[in-house]
Amino acid sequence: MRFYEAKGLITSTRGANNYRDYSEATLGRVQQIRELLKAGLSTQAIRAILPCLESPRDPIVFEGVTSETVAALEHERDRLTERIDVLARNRDAIADYLTELQV
Amino acid sequence: MRFYEAKGLITSTRGANNYRDYSEATLGRVQQIRELLKAGLSTQAIRAILPCLESPRDPIVFEGVTSETVAALEHERDRLTERIDVLARNRDAIADYLTELQV
DNA sequence: TCAAACCTTGACGCTGATGTCAAGGTCAAC
DNA sequence: GTTGACCTTGACATCAGCGTCAAGGTTTGA
Numbered sequence: 001m002r003f004y005e006a007k008g009l010i011t012s013t014r015g016a017n018n019y020r021d022y023s024e025a026t027l028g029r030v031q032q033i034r035e036l037l038k039a040g041l042s043t044q045a046i047r048a049i050l051p052c053l054e055s056p057r058d059p060i061v062f063e064g065v066t067s068e069t070v071a072a073l074e075h076e077r078d079r080l081t082e083r084i085d086v087l088a089r090n091r092d093a094i095a096d097y098l099t100e101l102q103v
Numbered sequence: 104m105r106f107y108e109a110k111g112l113i114t115s116t117r118g119a120n121n122y123r124d125y126s127e128a129t130l131g132r133v134q135q136i137r138e139l140l141k142a143g144l145s146t147q148a149i150r151a152i153l154p155c156l157e158s159p160r161d162p163i164v165f166e167g168v169t170s171e172t173v174a175a176l177e178h179e180r181d182r183l184t185e186r187i188d189v190l191a192r193n194r195d196a197i198a199d200y201l202t203e204l205q206v
Numbered sequence: 207t208c209a210a211a212c213c214t215t216g217a218c219g220c221t222g223a224t225g226t227c228a229a230g231g232t233c234a235a236c
Numbered sequence: 237g238t239t240g241a242c243c244t245t246g247a248c249a250t251c252a253g254c255g256t257c258a259a260g261g262t263t264t265g266a
Contacts, residue, residue, distance in 0.1 A: 002245090003223070017232065019243055039189040040143015042222075049193060052200040065204060073197050080194035084187055086142040090152060091183035094176050097155040101168060105215090106254065120262065122213055145252075 001030070007043045009033055009050065029053065040083070048072050104133070110146045112136055112153065132156065143186070151175050 004010045005020075010029055012020040022030075032053055036046050051065075052073065107113045108123075113132055115123040125133075135156055139149050154168075155176065 001224085007223095017243075019232080035189050036193065037223075039186045049197055052193075052196045070201065070204065073201055077194055077197040077201070080190050080197070083142045084190050084194065086138050087144075087183050087187050087190070090139065090155075091180055091187065093155045094152055094180040094183070098173065098176055098180070101173065104254085110253095120213075122262080140253075 004030065004033060004043070007047065009043060009047055045076055045079070048076050107133065107136060107146075111150055112146060148179055148182070151179050 005012060010022070010026050010033070012022050012026065015021055029050075033046055037043070051069070108115060113125070113129050113136070115125050115129065118124055132153075136149055140146070154172070
């Protein structure tokens with residue numbers, strides 16, 4: 001999506017055509033992005049966690065990882081945990097309700 | 104919020120003033136609704152799970168619980184579980200990345 | 207009683223994520 | 237070389253959740 005590109009979530013190379021050329025990795029990333037959007041994250045939150053989504057990140061990049069980046073990641077991690085707790089709590093409420101109905 | 108009322112998430116009684124009067128329970132519900140919205144749920148999903156959010160639902164209501172309601176609740180429960188899985192997976196990716204950085 | 211503070215409704219605007227449409231460039235194939 | 241399919245950009249439309257503002261009614265209190 002051009003929207004993701006404009007948001008800085010993915011990149012594309014351009015041929016002489018000026019046509020976009022998406023790498024295989026980018027296509028996979030699009031899947032992850034869509035998943036996260038469907039899960040309720042914003043594009044900004046997704047952009048923040050992008051560095052963690054590199055598939056074979058064996059050669060982990062220490063360069064350019066500022067302390068702000070680390071702080072942002074810790075923040076996103078904590079917000080994700082909060083989100084997960086809220087959702088799990090409510091899912092359990094639904095499950096409990098359903099089992100009570102089925103007595 | 105009037106918005107929630109229009110969406111059928113909460114109700115209010117009106118005095119002779121025509122002023123809205125919110126019950127204590129409704130105010131608590133508003134908190135839950137906001138929490139769920141912040142966690143990325145839509146108002147429609149929230150409305151679907153509202154019957155499960157009654158605080159002291161000891162006198163559980165079997166009346167008016169149609170099989171569609173049950174099916175909708177099971178659906179929401181499953182979608183919540185999917186969401187939780189996606190978020191947990193990505194939170195763990197962030198956590199792993201952070202620990203790798205801190206070696 | 208009169209003004210300030212608060213409520214009502216309705217309309218309008220905004221942001222974020224997407225969809226769509228028009229006007230043009232490019233490419234494949236006949 | 238012309239047609240049709242596909243790409244480009246830019247503009248505009250849409251939907252959800254929310255904020256705001258105007259015009260009027262209500263309450264409070266000095």
